[in-house]
Amino acid sequence: MKLSNRIVTVSRTPIFLGKDAFSKFDGLVKSLHPSGIFVVVDQNTRKHCLPMLLEETTALVNLQVLETGTGEAAKSLENAEKLWNELFLTGASRSGLIINLGGGVISDLGGFVAAGYHRGINYVNVPTSLMGQADAAIGGKVAVNLGIVKNQVGFFYPAAAIFVFPEFLKTLPEDHLRSGLAEIIKCALISNGALWRRLQNKPVSMLLNQPADGALWNELVLAAISFKNKVVMKDFREHKLRKVLNFGHTLGHAIESLSLTSMHQPVLHGEAVAAGMICAAYLSHKKSGLAQADLKAITGYIFDGYRPIHFDSSFKAQLMDIITHDKKAENKQIKFTLIAKPGSPLVDVICDAGEISEAIDYYSNISQ
Amino acid sequence: MKLSNRIVTVSRTPIFLGKDAFSKFDGLVKSLHPSGIFVVVDQNTRKHCLPMLLEETTALVNLQVLETGTGEAAKSLENAEKLWNELFLTGASRSGLIINLGGGVISDLGGFVAAGYHRGINYVNVPTSLMGQADAAIGGKVAVNLGIVKNQVGFFYPAAAIFVFPEFLKTLPEDHLRSGLAEIIKCALISNGALWRRLQNKPVSMLLNQPADGALWNELVLAAISFKNKVVMKDFREHKLRKVLNFGHTLGHAIESLSLTSMHQPVLHGEAVAAGMICAAYLSHKKSGLAQADLKAITGYIFDGYRPIHFDSSFKAQLMDIITHDKKAENKQIKFTLIAKPGSPLVDVICDAGEISEAIDYYSNISQ
Numbered sequence: 001m002k003l004s005n006r007i008v009t010v011s012r013t014p015i016f017l018g019k020d021a022f023s024k025f026d027g028l029v030k031s032l033h034p035s036g037i038f039v040v041v042d043q044n045t046r047k048h049c050l051p052m053l054l055e056e057t058t059a060l061v062n063l064q065v066l067e068t069g070t071g072e073a074a075k076s077l078e079n080a081e082k083l084w085n086e087l088f089l090t091g092a093s094r095s096g097l098i099i100n101l102g103g104g105v106i107s108d109l110g111g112f113v114a115a116g117y118h119r120g121i122n123y124v125n126v127p128t129s130l131m132g133q134a135d136a137a138i139g140g141k142v143a144v145n146l147g148i149v150k151n152q153v154g155f156f157y158p159a160a161a162i163f164v165f166p167e168f169l170k171t172l173p174e175d176h177l178r179s180g181l182a183e184i185i186k187c188a189l190i191s192n193g194a195l196w197r198r199l200q201n202k203p204v205s206m207l208l209n210q211p212a213d214g215a216l217w218n219e220l221v222l223a224a225i226s227f228k229n230k231v232v233m234k235d236f237r238e239h240k241l242r243k244v245l246n247f248g249h250t251l252g253h254a255i256e257s258l259s260l261t262s263m264h265q266p267v268l269h270g271e272a273v274a275a276g277m278i279c280a281a282y283l284s285h286k287k288s289g290l291a292q293a294d295l296k297a298i299t300g301y302i303f304d305g306y307r308p309i310h311f312d313s314s315f316k317a318q319l320m321d322i323i324t325h326d327k328k329a330e331n332k333q334i335k336f337t338l339i340a341k342p343g344s345p346l347v348d349v350i351c352d353a354g355e356i357s358e359a360i361d362y363y364s365n366i367s368q
Numbered sequence: 369m370k371l372s373n374r375i376v377t378v379s380r381t382p383i384f385l386g387k388d389a390f391s392k393f394d395g396l397v398k399s400l401h402p403s404g405i406f407v408v409v410d411q412n413t414r415k416h417c418l419p420m421l422l423e424e425t426t427a428l429v430n431l432q433v434l435e436t437g438t439g440e441a442a443k444s445l446e447n448a449e450k451l452w453n454e455l456f457l458t459g460a461s462r463s464g465l466i467i468n469l470g471g472g473v474i475s476d477l478g479g480f481v482a483a484g485y486h487r488g489i490n491y492v493n494v495p496t497s498l499m500g501q502a503d504a505a506i507g508g509k510v511a512v513n514l515g516i517v518k519n520q521v522g523f524f525y526p527a528a529a530i531f532v533f534p535e536f537l538k539t540l541p542e543d544h545l546r547s548g549l550a551e552i553i554k555c556a557l558i559s560n561g562a563l564w565r566r567l568q569n570k571p572v573s574m575l576l577n578q579p580a581d582g583a584l585w586n587e588l589v590l591a592a593i594s595f596k597n598k599v600v601m602k603d604f605r606e607h608k609l610r611k612v613l614n615f616g617h618t619l620g621h622a623i624e625s626l627s628l629t630s631m632h633q634p635v636l637h638g639e640a641v642a643a644g645m646i647c648a649a650y651l652s653h654k655k656s657g658l659a660q661a662d663l664k665a666i667t668g669y670i671f672d673g674y675r676p677i678h679f680d681s682s683f684k685a686q687l688m689d690i691i692t693h694d695k696k697a698e699n700k701q702i703k704f705t706l707i708a709k710p711g712s713p714l715v716d717v718i719c720d721a722g723e724i725s726e727a728i729d730y731y732s733n734i735s736q
Contacts, residue, residue, distance in 0.1 A: 116521040
């Protein structure tokens with residue numbers, strides 16, 4: 001598959017991917033005439049990625065570095081306020097430019113801060129995690145969590161540009177690579193049967209053994225981005241079609257939220273989505289005609305690569321409580337994105353509490 | 369001047385004005401198919417305006433009342449977070465509807481909350497103050513303050529509809545009527561000479577003596593809304609033209625911000641803008657050719673109706689400090705909206721610290 005330097009334009013957002021992704025970076029930054037440049041990082045991307053970015057580019061003179069925490073808990077309104085205050089104190093104006101250098105937490109938080117500062121300033125995403133490159137940094141959704149509830153407050157606010165540089169993936173620990181891979185699996189299940197068939201020949205364990213195979217990851221990231229863009233271009237504000245991207249996320253977000261408070265080991269976004277996809281596959285089998293063989297294949301593929309998440313006794317009740325408050329719950333009906341078969345997603349499929357409970361049991365029983 | 373029931377549409381926002389403004393309210397609310405209705409009020413509008421709204425309409429069944437504080441200090445990120453949590457706890461979904469029943473603080477705060485909740489839910493403005501009816505509720509700018517800095521965080525997020533009901537003005541104390549009148553004066557100075565000439569025959573003190581003259585206020589509010597809409601339709605995101613509406617606001621906002629912390633008596637928005645307009649008129653005379661006679665007329669007209677704000681010795685330094693951080697300060701140049709004559713505004717006129725200092729002295733000397 002040939003990699004193009006500039007893939008697509010979503011809501012006027014050009015995306016540059018590949019080894020020479022940064023060749024357009026300097027020109028683009030200059031074309032925005034920023035009065036100041038503010039790079040949002042966490043301690044990891046400051047150490048491992050900022051030097052690489054500065055080596056690849058020349059436009060980032062007099063930049064201010066704004067460091068925030070790592071992990072999902074950093075995506076808080078309090079941290080957004082802290083960044084807004086730092087921008088204000090450094091005199092950032094309406095023509096300031098934010099560069100989000102990090103994973104999904106950084107691009108969600110930094111994009112949210114850009115959306116609100118002076119009613120919106122420009123921002124550029126430079127995703128450094130597989131999760132960010134394949135999903136989070138793409139599509140203009142920005143948000144923070146409200147307490148433990150994921151993405152409760154946010155906006156649709158597109159980046160000025162996105163630069164996807166595969167070399168950053170080499171800086172990732174394996175569990176973060178695994179987490180990002182979940183979004184690529186999701187993409188395969190909702191986009192077309194071909195990508196799903198290809199993935200089945202490459203078990204998760206095999207993929208994770210090849211972290212430095214740039215061509216392989218580029219191909220997977222390109223497939224995920226290209227599909228997501230096609231969807232987002234047609235339905236930026238998620239009126240209907242864009243909901244296909246929520247496959248595995250209704251329960252996935254709830255599991256992730258709960259893990260922030262009630263579990264000893266926080267679960268990464270992609271790990272939670274992997275569990276959510278198994279539940280969604282079960283519901284798809286029950287409600288939307290997904291064949292038993294496909295359910296089995298999806299369950300097996302995911303369990304090959306993802307550690308089972310063990311739920312304690314009160315977990316299911318808390319999970320149900322969270323999803324009835326989830327933003328995808330219209331009029332208290334719980335709507336899921338399901339699949340009739342790999343590549344054939346269905347949105348707004350209403351599931352009742354009993355069915356959701358069964359799906360959670362299905363996951364729990366297999367994961368024991 | 370004949371009052372039309374539906375004046376204009378800004379970014380798809382219909383505005384209904386007049387005694388029968390609410391005749392379209394029920395149909396419009398129903399057309400939005402809200403899964404829940406949340407009315408944001410403060411203690412005053414809950415007591416004086418909510419009963420009137422419920423009497424005039426029938427669509428507000430099962431509404432939830434969300435009460436917030438009064439005054440500019442209520443427009444905080446903390447209050448927004450409180451409202452987001454209340455929405456979440458009552459199970460508000462993406463198709464929930466917020467109704468902002470109050471002055472500019474309520475419409476700014478409630479609109480900000482609507483903009484961020486689940487990446488944007490519908491909201492309707494029912495402005496109850498003259499400030500809200502003539503200005504704040506119109507045009508889709510929503511914001512909260514960051515500490516004492518006015519409107520530092522916000523969005524361009526238009527209301528689904530706006531209902532301007534003149535009867536609410538009868539519930540206002542005189543100082544709030546005076547505050548709102550400042551935006552109408554501003555409008556007269558930037559929109560066309562005719563409205564300004566009309567106002568000059570009606571001194572502020574005379575207008576404030578006629579709080580129950582619905583036809584008079586309707587006419588003034590209609591003039592202000594019509595002009596503002598014309599501007600906002602051409603430049604919703606304030607790239608250039610919309611900046612004409614900032615006349616008097618650069619220093620006005622700074623005076624208002626400072627009054628929240630350093631003055632015994634908080635200054636209302638319109639009172640601060642009135643002082644800001646005198647300073648801006650002085651700068652207009654110095655920089656943009658405003659005739660001495662016009663400067664004198666504007667100064668005299670405003671001083672007829674607005675109590676002078678006395679600055680203590682450190683006030684000027686703090687004022688300068690705030691405006692250099694103001695969001696209208698690009699690259700540390702302080703840009704003002706000035707007028708060459710009444711009805712001829714000029715945007716982005718760069719003023720230096722010495723000139724601004726002189727303008728503040730002009731105001732201080734007259735107000736002593």
